[in-house]
Amino acid sequence: MTLSAARRINCKCIDYPTDETARIFNIQRYSLNDGQGIRTVIFFKGCPHRCPWCANPESISGSIETVRREKKCLHRAVCLNDVDECPSGALARIGRDVTLDGLEKEALKDDIFFRSSSGGVTLSGGEVLMQAEFATRFLARLRRLGINTAIETAGDASAARLLPLARQCDDVLFDLKIMDEKQSKEVLHINLPRVLKNMRLLVANGIHVIPRIPLIPGYTMTRENMCRVLDVLAPLAIDELHLLPFHPYGEPKYSLLDRPWQMKGIPAPDESDIAPLRLMAESAGYRIKVGG
Template sequence: MTSSAAQRINYKLIQPGLPQAANAVPQGRIFNIQRYSLNDGQGIRTVVFFKGCPHTCPWCANPESMSGKIHRVRREAKCLHCQPCLNDAQECPSGAMELIGQNITLDALLQQILKDEVFYRTSGGGVTLSGGEVLMQAAFATQLAQRLQALGINTAIETAGDAPLASLMALAEHCDQVLFDLKIMDADTAKRLLNIDQPRVLVNFAALAQRGVQLIPRLPLIPGYTLSRENMEQVLAFLAPFELPEIHLLPFHQYGEAKYALLGREYALHNMAPPSEQEIAPIQAMAQQAGYRVVIGG
């Protein structure tokens, strides 16, 4: 899915979940493989986006990732209005019918990833597992990270850390880097607005830090939600004992807005402007004064 075309999409769920057969080959469910990324870790990276997320962040730039289900969509601008419509993405003559999400085996996904191996080797890059929330498919992601580690490919995950600690630690053990999003620090507000178990998030972060994992905290800067001195003070107070060298600040943007319209969903932050440099500067200064190297945009 791209956010550039103003094309209407009819949105329909078509599959309830991954196959459950006892002897089935393990599969993951992804919705995108983004190549040649210069964000989400060091060097040139391939980002694998896992489908499904338990959270309800109103600023989410990937609304197609929220549901773990595969969706069939129709792009009105491409539609030839065939009679009768086959409603089949593979058979559609114009490409108007698409599926958001696919089930993929570990070997098939590795085959796709390794097409870019030369770029990892020459740039110091690698693979980032993102989402959605990768921990919703922790077992499959852990198998993938193990295989990448065995191949000597730098592997990172992006996570909000809101999952059982055992799942997080098993996956992080095979990762070179964990990009860990801290959002609303107040537990009651985080639960009410984002459906995040903030106490569990903080316990999990501390466990990773104590294990010595290369851990980079990140804070999305969302006006009215996370972009405040009070929230930043709480972030810095929590992080202080871990003596981490770096923090990423991720300013709000509207890049995902068009996806909500395409999916027929209301976008709660439609009228919100991205924060200005003047609004970001005090938060950045707070982090720098606390001794962090600050990266804007991750």
């Protein structure tokens, strides 16, 4: 969905779904990132964290939101401010509730691509752990059908929520961001000690964890931060890291949602910026993939 500059209008807030349903805001098909092969990535709505560089600001609120694209508006004298009645599509709803059966049916539309490419389904967000019970049941269904499964998570939840879900995954794409405990809490609202404890727990339980480090100028893209990542990973049986360079592609969404873009004017790092950090990780013995 292309998001052009617009302004947010009064939203219709719907109670968060039960364990029988989930709230998502996008299904991205034919993705070559976020896991092996051709993947269908399902984006769950709601996130407790506040990363300044977030590329999906529409994922943060757990509520279904209504926005207006000003360029599409016909500016009629009478406007009902109703998504279902808008003739031009200027009004759009971000987020919808899905059932287990309904989401399984949508995911299986791509089954032929999963089979031919060793691909599968990845649950992303937002933060999928906010709807962990539903996600666990959903991935269990896919695994019974022989479909490869993965989640992308910051790992900042109770082990009781994380571990059952991770056990339904072929891969857990585990984000490691700011490695200073105080800064991680103040800037991102992330409990770093719990995150690191959870990552160790997953590895100890034989779950395939792939750490992913966003390379964000001014936050994580430093030798010191990379050293802390490597120190944490050194005792663990992990041999692959993903480096995710910052990009500004999410900026137009902030205008749509009438939120400030805190990374304004910060350019994406180029290969020469990334190379020293990549070399550090490779020298420590890791296979590196740049990008998801």
